[in-house]
Amino acid sequence: MANTQNYQDNTPASMAPNVQPLKNPTPVAKTVDSQSVLKRLQSELMSLMMGGDPGISAFPTEDNIFCWKGTITGSKETVFEGTEYKLSLSFPTDYPFKPPKVKFETGCFHPNVDVYGNICLDILQDKWSSAYDVRSILLSIQSLLGEPNTSSPLNTQAAALWCNQEEYRKMVEKLYKPAV
Amino acid sequence: MKWSSVLEPIKAWIKTVPLQFVYVLSAYLGESVSYDVPSSGPKSPLASHNPSFYPGIDIPSKGLVRWQLRLEYFAYETLQVLRIGKLFEIIVDYPDSCPAIDDLKQCLKYTGQHSKLVESFISSIRYRLLTAGASTNDILHQYVSTIKALRMIDPTGVFCEAVGEPIREYLKGRKDTRKCIVTMLTDGTGGNPIGTENTVDSLLEELNRDEENQENDNCEDYFNSDEKQAWINAECWEPYPIETDPLKGSSTRRKTDILGMIVGIIGSKDQLINEYRVMLAEKLLNKSDYYIDSEIRTLELLKFHFGESGANLGEMGMSLDFLDATIISSNFWPPVQEESINLPEPVDQLLSEYAKRFNEIRTPRKLFWKKNLGTVKLELQFGDRATQLIVAPVNAAIIMHFQDQTSWTSKDLAVAVGVPVDALNMRMNFWISKGVITEATVGKADDYTYTLVDMIDSSENGIDNASCEDLRSDEEGETSVASQEQLKKEHAVYENFIMAMLTNLGSMSLDHCYRNLKNLSSYDKSLQELQIFLSVFVSEEKLEFRDGMYYLRR
Numbered sequence: 001m002a003n004t005q006n007y008q009d010n011t012p013a014s015m016a017p018n019v020q021p022l023k024n025p026t027p028v029a030k031t032v033d034s035q036s037v038l039k040r041l042q043s044e045l046m047s048l049m050m051g052g053d054p055g056i057s058a059f060p061t062e063d064n065i066f067c068w069k070g071t072i073t074g075s076k077e078t079v080f081e082g083t084e085y086k087l088s089l090s091f092p093t094d095y096p097f098k099p100p101k102v103k104f105e106t107g108c109f110h111p112n113v114d115v116y117g118n119i120c121l122d123i124l125q126d127k128w129s130s131a132y133d134v135r136s137i138l139l140s141i142q143s144l145l146g147e148p149n150t151s152s153p154l155n156t157q158a159a160a161l162w163c164n165q166e167e168y169r170k171m172v173e174k175l176y177k178p179a180v
Numbered sequence: 181m182k183w184s185s186v187l188e189p190i191k192a193w194i195k196t197v198p199l200q201f202v203y204v205l206s207a208y209l210g211e212s213v214s215y216d217v218p219s220s221g222p223k224s225p226l227a228s229h230n231p232s233f234y235p236g237i238d239i240p241s242k243g244l245v246r247w248q249l250r251l252e253y254f255a256y257e258t259l260q261v262l263r264i265g266k267l268f269e270i271i272v273d274y275p276d277s278c279p280a281i282d283d284l285k286q287c288l289k290y291t292g293q294h295s296k297l298v299e300s301f302i303s304s305i306r307y308r309l310l311t312a313g314a315s316t317n318d319i320l321h322q323y324v325s326t327i328k329a330l331r332m333i334d335p336t337g338v339f340c341e342a343v344g345e346p347i348r349e350y351l352k353g354r355k356d357t358r359k360c361i362v363t364m365l366t367d368g369t370g371g372n373p374i375g376t377e378n379t380v381d382s383l384l385e386e387l388n389r390d391e392e393n394q395e396n397d398n399c400e401d402y403f404n405s406d407e408k409q410a411w412i413n414a415e416c417w418e419p420y421p422i423e424t425d426p427l428k429g430s431s432t433r434r435k436t437d438i439l440g441m442i443v444g445i446i447g448s449k450d451q452l453i454n455e456y457r458v459m460l461a462e463k464l465l466n467k468s469d470y471y472i473d474s475e476i477r478t479l480e481l482l483k484f485h486f487g488e489s490g491a492n493l494g495e496m497g498m499s500l501d502f503l504d505a506t507i508i509s510s511n512f513w514p515p516v517q518e519e520s521i522n523l524p525e526p527v528d529q530l531l532s533e534y535a536k537r538f539n540e541i542r543t544p545r546k547l548f549w550k551k552n553l554g555t556v557k558l559e560l561q562f563g564d565r566a567t568q569l570i571v572a573p574v575n576a577a578i579i580m581h582f583q584d585q586t587s588w589t590s591k592d593l594a595v596a597v598g599v600p601v602d603a604l605n606m607r608m609n610f611w612i613s614k615g616v617i618t619e620a621t622v623g624k625a626d627d628y629t630y631t632l633v634d635m636i637d638s639s640e641n642g643i644d645n646a647s648c649e650d651l652r653s654d655e656e657g658e659t660s661v662a663s664q665e666q667l668k669k670e671h672a673v674y675e676n677f678i679m680a681m682l683t684n685l686g687s688m689s690l691d692h693c694y695r696n697l698k699n700l701s702s703y704d705k706s707l708q709e710l711q712i713f714l715s716v717f718v719s720e721e722k723l724e725f726r727d728g729m730y731y732l733r734r
Binding site: 042048049057058059062068086 | 672673676677679680681683684685692696700701
């Protein structure tokens with residue numbers, strides 16, 4: 001017997017920040033009952049756990065499934081290799097029709113992250129689609145680390161330094177404060 | 181008939197025999213005076229009887245009506261006691277015993293002693309059904325019949341739940357319950373080899389029925405269907421029996437949906453679907469033809485029934501391609517045992533050619549062969565004699581090597597086939613037992629010599645037995661789809677949960693960890709089991725345990 005492998009599986013690269021919404025663009029729903037949001041979040045957690053992607057992880061905080069903590073590690077062969085960043089994800093009550101609010105909790109020296117940890121990433125704003133989930137958000141942020149969009153930076157200093165990777169690496173190491 | 185209805189005959193008899201007697205007696209004693217005040221004053225409800233009911237009596241007296249009611253009640257009560265005592269047998273004979281159940285229902289309506297029924301039935305179930313000797317299949321069948329029978333007596337399902345409780349609990353403790361249920365769901369025969377002609381119990385039947393119901397619903401006016409349904413529901417509403425324990429369960433879960441209750445035993449739909457997946461995989465693997473209509477139908481029914489929540493089913497990506505082989509997307513397959521073997525060169529070439537073609541026709545899909553699975557039909561020719569066999573691919577690969585070279589040492593052959601020597605020796609036993617190969621066991625296991633039996637000897641060695649044998653299950657208890665694997669995978673998921681918890685939330689107490697797992701996943705183990713699970717990670721130095729808290733080790 002045999003089985004088939006779809007090409008579209010297992011290609012996290014396709015989650016890169018400039019990706020177009022995948023499929024079935026969000027039908028605008030006016031009311032979403034919290035029960036279905038809860039279910040959705042639960043199943044996202046489950047699929048995240050089943051997936052077991054290395055370098056990204058997230059979990060709901062104590063007693064509030066709308067509020068998650070996430071962790072991503074810098075990809076290999078980028079200036080962020082060996083670093084680990086904490087994130088906070090807070091889901092709106094009409095999730096997944098609106099994107100969650102995602103912030104860096106650990107300071108991150110990056111062109112598209114400001115000093116407060118706010119992230120400039122299209123899929124978290126106008127390019128959001130309900131086809132995205134926690135896993136794709138985390139993977140997108142992880143790939144954003146290595147491939148910043150330096151044309152519209154939040155952190156101009158970082159954007160300016162990006163072209164000099166060696167210096168940039170030093171800066172990352174200098175500013176990196178791992179969570180205890 | 182054994183369980184024919186007796187209630188009506190009894191009632192008729194009461195009117196014709198004992199009541200006549202009472203009538204005569206009361207007339208003799210001169211007490212039948214009440215019938216000369218029939219229509220004055222407030223009318224008693226007892227007085228509204230139709231006189232024609234009483235053969236030989238013109239107008240019934242109040243006394244007589246009272247006697248009738250008393251006697252009837254006595255009959256109801258007696259019959260009820262008798263029927264409850266035999267309820268177990270009645271349900272075994274369901275649906276032939278429908279009249280008896282109807283009688284019982286009537287009796288209970290008058291006597292209202294439902295709790296007696298529940299008590300006595302539970303005790304008889306405990307005594308007769310829930311024993312180690314009863315097969316899981318039988319218990320399940322009895323359970324289904326019980327649900328159906330009790331549904332007749334009490335459409336609200338309260339008793340069903342009470343009676344079903346011990347059965348469900350018991351079944352949860354049995355290992356093969358899931359498998360049996362899935363078999364019942366998918367086999368039209370109900371998985372019972374003895375009662376094959378009796379498909380009444382089949383759960384597949386239930387699935388079909390459900391679908392028909394749904395289809396009928398769809399025929400109705402689309403927009404009004406909700407209101408209409410609500411109206412219909414309201415019309416057939418019946419109050420819950422007085423015995424309903426208000427503490428037990430909310431009114432929302434009063435279903436008499438058999439599938440729902442069966443699935444309830446398994447725990448969750450996901451688990452059912454998983455089991456189904458394993459079974460379907462095995463079925464498909466052992467198929468040598470491509471007739472899978474019945475499988476598709478069952479799958480569609482399951483999808484239909486479990487709807488959205490059975491997301492897994494959808495993910496199976498039932499893109500059944502009717503190419504030459506039955507091909508299903510990789511999302512579907514449960515973990516299967518991987519075992520690499522080297523197929524003989526010509527076969528291997530054919531397979532890769534096939535895969536290449538597949539990729540050309542169906543880009544972007546790719547075909548990967550699982551070379552150790554499935555079956556091989558092969559024909560062995562010994563001079564003028566030919567034998568047809570259906571064997572596992574490994575065995576086929578082995579025997580093909582003897583085509584060019586009639587004698588092999590186990591070491592060389594193992595290398596050629598690509599399996600360990602021990603495994604090879606085990607596999608060789610198959611061919612030796614067929615009389616195709618002889619073995620010279622001198623020295624160590626590495627140096628056994630296998631020689632192809634000469635065609636001249638073949639008749640003596642008894643190769644000319646059945647011309648086509650089905651011998652794929654040469655190793656007992658070996659299943660290609662590993663449930664064990666699945667268990668491991670489940671553990672891996674919980675490990676991921678624990679790691680993610682600790683990565684993102686820092687330290688955690690055992691209680692907290694347990695609560696999180698319970699709330700956020702379908703964790704069904706006990707606190708103690710979790711503690712053991714965690715202690716394994718501590719000993720593997722993945723976690724650290726200090727001051728009652730678990731930490732991730734970095």
